[in-house]
Amino acid sequence: MLTVRNLKKAYGSRVALNGVDLEVHRGETVAIMGPSGCGKSTLVRCLNRLTEPDAGSILFAGKEVTTMGANELLETRCRIGFVFQQSNLIKRLSVLDNVAMGQILNGMDRKEAEQLALGELARVGMADRAGDYPENLSGGQRQRVGIARALALKPEIMLWDEPTASLDPILVGEVIEVLENLAQIGTTMLVVTHELYFALRAAQRVVLMDHGQVVEQGHPQAVFANPVSEVGRKYRDLLERWREPALTDGDPTYRPQRGAGRRVYQGEIISGKVHIRTG
């Protein structure tokens, strides 16, 4: 579905991507992890050319993205859903308009687009806030609207750039739940995240990056059990230190519980956001 070969990008003299190879198969959920500044955001933004790569190739559904013309690029972007760290909603538009905007501007009938948008909002549990404006929503709610907006275009793949990074731990859960549901129904996803538990539980594959390169990848359980890279070892250490009781419990992940409209997560650690530094 998506094949990246030797992708390079430098900002001036600072190298952000130094020859990245990556593959995402249909229906697969791939988590990208790595220390801050290793080039994760740059990588996902290069995939639909929100950032122009310097060199390398990106094959999406059999088409080369890096060399395609402007119109084809716009079409391709419509087929790639993108969820931002900050949700990036349009402030002057209502929640419903934000979600329906993509389809309306692409020429869909307004009624039809709004119907579809309401469906996607229901999927992320935001249908009742359709008439609200972004500024009146919490960070998690905004993020879920951002997800609905990306989903409304019926994308073939979803790219996530740290969708939970700017949320407080309690709000992370609502977003992670949406993410997991999408993974369960077989959405093709590439998720940049610091959420170890999400990677462990929902991803079929984890890709570890460092200094603009992929340093290790494989099944999350395998990678974190027997890391070969320095980054991998740091993740393993953290995981062991924090999750000892849960691991012995045989269930390393949280269990979502529904109650009184609020989602509560069980376990000692509600959010496993991990920031590690290398070098």
Add this chain to the structure above:
Amino acid sequence: MQINSADSRQAQGIIIRGDSRDVARSESYLLNGDGKIQRFAGMAQVRSRRDELMHMLDESEQLLTQLNQISPEAASLASNALEQVLGYSRLIAKARQSQEEMEAVRATLGTDNPMQGSARLDAAVRKIDSASAEMARLGSDIERLRTSVEGLGEVAAQLNGFNNRLSSVAQFLSLGDGIESLLSATRTLGALSEGIAAQKQAVASFAEQMREPLAAVEYWREKVLRFQSEVTDYDQLLALGGAGRERLDDLIMVTDRTVALVAEADPTGISGTLEGLAGNGEGKVNLPGLSAQIGDIRASLPNLRDEEIGRSVAVIEQYVGDQAYAGEKVQLLTDQTLTVSAIKNTIRRESEDQVDVVVLPIGAIQPNLRGEVFRVLGEVRTTIAALSVFVLGILAFLLDHALILSVLKRQARQRVMRGSKWQRMTTRLAGSPYLFGGSIGLIWFVLAFLASGADIPVVGVWGAAGLGLLTGCFFTATCEKFNPVNEDEIVAGEALGQPFETIMREIVIPAGRPGLMQWLNRRRLVMK
């Protein structure tokens, strides 16, 4: 209005707000403190010096045109008359000759030589006929000339009347530099109308002088014609006998008297005037040139509103107080040998107390105060116009262009440079938002500058261009502060696969500052 003087029946004042051209009705009302109409005050009579001046200039121009139309006829009549006047002595000689011929015919009547008498009579009648006809023609020509010149004089008199008022109104208005041109025009006009009046006078007195001789010529001409009809040839003359002789005597007597009268008159005195009228004299006025000059003056009159005039008059009176003297001023520079009182006395005596004498210390300059005020007012107006242009330019940048510039700067930042160092540099330069910002600033400023007719003394059009360029670059550098673009929203639009125009229309412009661009964009907006 500011009322300057009032009695029980009427009040006089000057307009301090608005313009007399705005006045549509002449009823006037008293206002109370809050500007509400209190009661009817009376009928207003508006007198605008500027309008008067305009009107007089228009009239003068029209009169000059009229003068220009009728003067060729007078000129041709005058040159005709001039020719005759110059040939007057020859005319008299001819009349004398015919007189002698007639005498000779009478002399033949006693003798018995019919052949000779017959030839003589024929020649004499022919001569007397042509001499009297020529003289009579002079008479009618002078009459026509007099009528024509009278017409000229009438127009000139009207012109003179306007001219006198023109120069007094012009002095009141103090037109600055324009006054020189206007005064020179009024001087020329004055000279012109005076000259025409003098010509009219000369022609009239000439006609008067020639009235008696010419009346005699007419009578003579009548006699000649009657004689010709009664006495067709010598035989008839003989056949008429005594009666014939009587007729001949009568004709000779009238001829004698006429020639004597005509010879007495000396018409050559008028030839100078005629020459002037005929247009070959010196100092001939160039009428079309003069009316063009007046047209120019009218066009260059400062287009001041009455309130501006009224306000400046008030200012002048406030600052100058009693020192403001209306009318002409003459400056006398004297040395110590003359005492002030001696000068004062002399001037009082000579001017019959019509001239005020004011003593000023040496070196005090008496500028044309009103003229100065109006000049400054005019300059200030254009300067204000120019300044408004700059302020407007800045506003336009703030509201609309800053947004475009912000987006352009973002695009330029995102652009990936490939190729050699030189290629990268030229690409960067050609795509530089500063190029766009600077050019827009330059074009906007220069166009607005030219269109508004603004004129700042030092700046000029090149200054406006430079200022526009600088302003454009300045705003390019600081545009994000005035009209930032929301990077996140733009990227969101891009991620949704929207083209640049759609992102501008749906995301960037609606989120920017309200302005012309946003207003124009509204009707194209899809996501309202």
